[in-house]
Amino acid sequence: MSSYGARIVIAASNAARRLGQGLDSLGKSMEVVKYADKLVPSTRFVAVDGVSPTVSPLAAFVAPNASVIGDVTLGPNTSVWYGATIRGDVHRVSIGENTSVGDRAVIHVAKIQGDFPSIIGKNVIIGPGAIVHAATLEDGCVIGPMAQVLDGSIVEKGAIVGPGSVVTPGTIVRSGEYWLGSPARMVRATTPEEMRVASEDSANTLALALMHAIECDKGLEQIHEDRAVYEDSIYRDPDYWQPNAKVSERESGDVLGMGSPGLIFDSALTNPVEGLKLRNKRQTAAEKK
Known part of the structure; x- marks a missing residue:
């Protein structure tokens, strides 16, 4: 390209850039309400190799900054809380009805050291920061905050894994047992009071999830309307x-x-x-x- 042609291209590029900047400034000056979308709800559900998560239309709540990835099935009344990650990228994850996945919890699967999905039943409580890696959690069990249940392990119906405990690969936590420690060991049987509290916590979490779902689904117009009503209630x-x-x-x-x-x-x-x-x-x- 001749030097004359290069000068033409450069001049045209500069003119286009200035035009774009001018249009951007014009658009800013015409904005009535400045609004920045801090969360992108569409990133909650991500496909892997063409496989997208299957989420029940009756699911209670999936937080805007949670990640549900790949071959994942969420049942009715499930809740996935803020910062939680469910990865079905190399195997499948199945989560049953009325189960809650706490804030920053991680559920993953395995393919290299063993071919294990993560199967989670009904009415299961997975505490904040817990890790369930290629394991099976049967109905009504409780995984405490920051606990880990690792590859090939099974936590049977109604069992409890205490906070911060580590259930090592291939371990079976029997029904009605309370396990604690790192590595986790059975320390005693669960009590009727613990089972009652777990049932109440499950119901309360569902009610809270429905409230969060309503609030997170509100648009900008509804948020402004709610604020106006709130301020009116203060000053009237x-x-x-x-x-x-x-x-x-x-x-x-x-x-x-x-x-x-x-x-x-x-x-x-x-x-x-x-x-x-x-x-x-x-x-x-x-x-x-």
Whole structure:
């Protein structure tokens, strides 16, 4: 390319760059509400080799910053909490109904040192920071915070692995046993009180998961509306006119989103009874001072 042609290309490139920067500045100046999307919910579910996670439509909650990867099945009422990772990249992971995977917990599989999936039953509680690596957890068992259950191990129905314990590869934790330590050993039988608390924790976690799911699914418009309602509840005098529960525009008499006529400016002039109550209250407060 001649030097003349090179100068033309450089000049065109510079002009295009300046045009792009100008359009970007114009777009910024036209923004009404500046909003940065800090979480990308689409990265919660990632396919591996064309295999995508299968998530029940009745799943309770998968946190926006959790990762569910590859050949993973989540049953109804399951919850996967903040920062948790479930990797079905070299084998499969199956998680049953009403099971919770705590914050920052990791569930993985194995292919090199043994061909093991991770199979997790119903009503299982996996504590924060726990690791389940290519193991089987039967119905109703509890894995404590920061505990590890390693390759080929089986935790049978209703067993408990205590916090920080390490269940070594190939170990079987029998039903109704409480294991503790590193490496973990059976220390005693589980108590009816522990099983009752585990059942209550499972139900409470489900209720909490549904609440988090509702909050995390809100869009920007709903967040602003919630904030407006919250601020209104702080600053509005309880003796002042209170907005009714949300009803249809026709039922409420709302006009252009500004409220019902006569209630927009609810004062002694537009509503003498309410205005008199408010004045009396202020007089009483002043006398007390």
